[in-house]
Structures are given as C-alpha cells and as structure tokens.
Amino acid sequence: MIQTDILIIGAGPCGLFTVFEAGLLKLHCHLIDALPQAGGQCSEIYPKKPIYDIPAYPSILAGDLVDKLMEQAAPFQPGFTLGERAESIEKDSEDQFILTTNRGTKHRAPIIAIAGGLGCFEPRKPPVPGLADLEDHGVEYIIKDPEFYRGKRVVISGGGDSALDWAIFLADGVASEVTLIHRRQEFRGHLDSVQKAMDMAATGKIQLLTDSEVTAVHGEGALKSLVVKHKTEGERTLETDHWVPLFGLSPKLGPIADWNLNINKNAVEVNTFDYSTNIPGIYAIGDINTYPGKLKLILCGFHEATLMVQSAFKRIYPDKNLVLKYTTVNGVNGF
C-alpha cells in the first residue's frame, strides 16, 4: 500500500505543480497517470509545440515545461504510479481514501486531487461492428509483448510510427505473416521507417495494403478473418490470427465518471473557494474541473492547485494554523 498526503490523479502540468505547492506546506504527494510518462497532454500530444502564455516565459516548448515542473517538484520527492489508471475509490475506517488502479496497485491518502486534464488516454477504436466481442481474442490495441505474435498471422492498421515500427519488427522473423493496412498511400512515420517498410513490402516480407481499411471482423470467440475494403477495387477477405489497429490515443473521462462526483459535460464541478468537489476530501483542478468562468489554461490550473493545497492542509490538520510563507524568504526546503 502506497501512503501519501495528497494522491494526485494525473501527472500533467497541474498535477506536477501541486507537488511543489503541497511540498511548501510539508505535504507529500503521489501521482497516478494512465500514460507511461509524466506530463499529460504536454508530453503525449504536443511536446514540441511552444506555449506562449506561461508567465515569465515568452515561449517554452511543452516538453520543456514538463521537464522544468519535474525539476521544481523534485525536492519534494513525489511518488509515481505510471501506466496505470485510477479505477476505484473507497474509504477506510480512519477516513482515508483507498484508491486502486486497473492493475491492482493500492494507494492510501486523506486527500485526492483529480488533475486528470481531459481524462485518461485510451487507444482509439475503429468503428467496426462486433469489434468489442473480439477484444483480447485476436484484436489488440496495444502490443505489450511482441513474442505473443511469434509464428502468428498479424494484420496491423494505421499510418504512423507505431504501425510502421511494429510491422517492421514483427515481419523480421517474429510473426509468420504481417499485413499493414493504411487508408492512403503516404505514411506519416519517420522517413527511415517508411523506407524500411517499403523495402520489406518490395521483398514480400510485409504485405502492404494501401488505400484500404478494415470494415468488418469475423470470428466466433476468436478472430478468424477481416474484410478489407479498397478505395476503388472493392472488398476482400483476409484470414488472420490477430488484428492490431493502431490509431493513436484519445482521452476519455474514464472510471472517475462513476465515483459519484457531480459531473457537467465531462468535467467535475467544483467550488471555486478551494476547488473542492461534492465529495469531502476530493478536489479537482486544471482542465478536468468546471465552474462559472472556467478557462482551460495551464496557468489557471497552477492557481487552482495553489489554493487547493491550502484547503487540503486544513482538512488534514484542522488544529494547525497555516501561515503563508514566501519562497524568497524561506527558500525551498525539500524532504
């Protein structure tokens, strides 16, 4: 069981800055994120894009902002549970929350701060009828262990780096047959990956089907075949053991939708006094919350985090007085 003072769901900019502000109050934080790395959208969607509205930074790359927030949080030794999704919460006899992830990791804290941004990133699933029935029975959205595909016939869909890289990897002596399906002729991956895939297609190691998409799946209990539709040449059936659609990730509100929080248009309603939710001890900050006048800006999330930890402190230590201390006077004293 991981014990902390503030359990932060979401390791994006807002969650990371919470570690710093909580640390100034001697509160320890632990962050959970469904993505395998910290930084949220900034790392996942646009690490190389400049942000222009962070005070004192006329321009900073999103990835660099995350690096700096990690550096700023480091003295307060935050814990991380990455690549796991916050799944369920319950209260124990000491009024502490027990939060369990989708992989069963348990966390315990008196305070939960939801800094989940747009929600958790999940694979985009193609709108093919009956697909859900074959998930984990031949249809996988993530390749966890390439050995799983040894000696199997594998079809990969997608035009980006992950589709190209996995097709190349699996076609190199792992899978018995690899087919790569893409909706147009151009691929958007790194040039050398594209070239390598083309070379392997030329020598027959990869069967390349461009201008095509999968429109149907067949199989009782396990995937047997796919229907592939070409833009102009019509449909064909392709027998296979696995289909791996790789269409990137998109955010979903996820399990927190079932935590009895007041939700309004995919956002958690909060009181702007301290960004508390309708459940005492649970706060929501950053893009995931909503209130009259809400702006989804990183800088607003920083402000919300700062006020939130004050309220969290008073909840944890109702009898202690809290005096605002300036970092310029006291410095940053880590744990």
Add this chain to the structure above:
Amino acid sequence: MDHIIEVNVIDRDGQLHKLEAPTDMGMNMMELCKSAELPVEGTCGGMAMCASCHMYVESNHEVPEKSDDEEDMLDEAFFVEDNSRLGCQIHLADALDGLTVRLAPVGQ
C-alpha cells in the same frame, strides 16, 4: 464590410445550424462550432494534433489545401472521406461565406 459571414453546420442528427461567424477574430470552424455549443471536442485546442474536430466540407467553397500535419492527423480519424477536414484548420475568411460542413461521426 462588417466581417461577418454565415456558415451552415449540419450536426450528427442531420439538423442544420446557421451560424454567424466573424472573420476578423482569427477563428476557425472548430472554435466556431464549440462557441455555438455544437458537439465538437477540439481536444488539442486547434493544433491539428488530434482528430476530434473532423468534419466534411459539403459546399463547393475553395477551402485552403490540407497541410501535411492535417493529412497525417486524419489517419487517426475514422469515417474519412475525400472531403474530410479538421475544423481547426479551416480559418474563417470572407470567401467562406455560405460554407456548409457536416460533423463527422465520432468513434467509440
């Protein structure tokens, strides 16, 4: 010139919305739909880095060509057609007066 055009947005239920759109505010179709509370996500904020503002251009307007970024991003969308665009990459301009778009279906 009052820098206001009218555009037509057909939502996923087939309902037509006539929207007045300013052309001097640096807005795009994703933002216009959001401001009219139409169900367009615009997850990435308009950087052509998600595909949640996918729409079809249904009128014959000369919409500026797709950039490589936009074309790449459409690879992650579904129900892509020849007239598919990302709304965030259609910048409102006087020449688009009378533009008609239809919101693409959303996946799961």
